[in-house]
Amino acid sequence: MIAAQAALETRMLLRNGEQLLLTVVIPSLLLVLFSTVDIVDTGEGRAVDFLAPGVLALAVMSTAFTGQAIATGFERRYGVLKLLGASPLPRWALMTAKTLSVLVTEVLQVALLTLIAFGLGWSPRGGPVAVALLLVAGTAAFSGLGLLMAGTLRAEATLAAANLVFLLLLVGGGVIVPLDRFPDAAQAVLALLPISALSDGLRDVLQHGAAVPWGDLGILTGWAVLGLAAAARFFRWE
16 A cells, blocks of 8 residues: 555656656756856866755755645645545555655656766765765655645645745755855854755765765754654644
């Protein structure tokens, strides 16, 4: 039942034009545009080496947070979650299926963005284990926050808030603009955001060849624990 529901959730996600725009088109366009046009000073080295890890982090956020929050919020609004909650599929299994759907979508995103980055001359370093740990922790962090938003706000408010947060974190999360371009006081706060921890962690591994960035992984784990715990506590199915 979980596998069938996960397959259904994945098909619904990939058929949704707005979600497809967020999860695939926007990250791909940002990667190509900022890698080929000198708009933002990304420091020494090729722009794609800085941008690719950040865009991978953005892809995770777009699926696990923005896409999942909006889709789940409207499912709750129209009573879909209530009906599914009364079906033979347990509620924990439904959330598991949604998580699997997010992971499948992210695998497709990462594969596509990696191919595009390679075409732009990207030369990644580091090990796949560290990258996988960061991506899983980032997915858990953003999923918890997305489910918390979808389960506590009205669908229309979730739609507006999720897109607003996406835009704000795109600008201030170290995805395109390096955090050291911001004032020192702002850097200390921005570095604690999950998107900043994920993009910086991936950049440390893939651009600089570092081992597991435990500091960034710890920040993501903290967000994951808080977000998932709050979602489990305050999520309203009706």
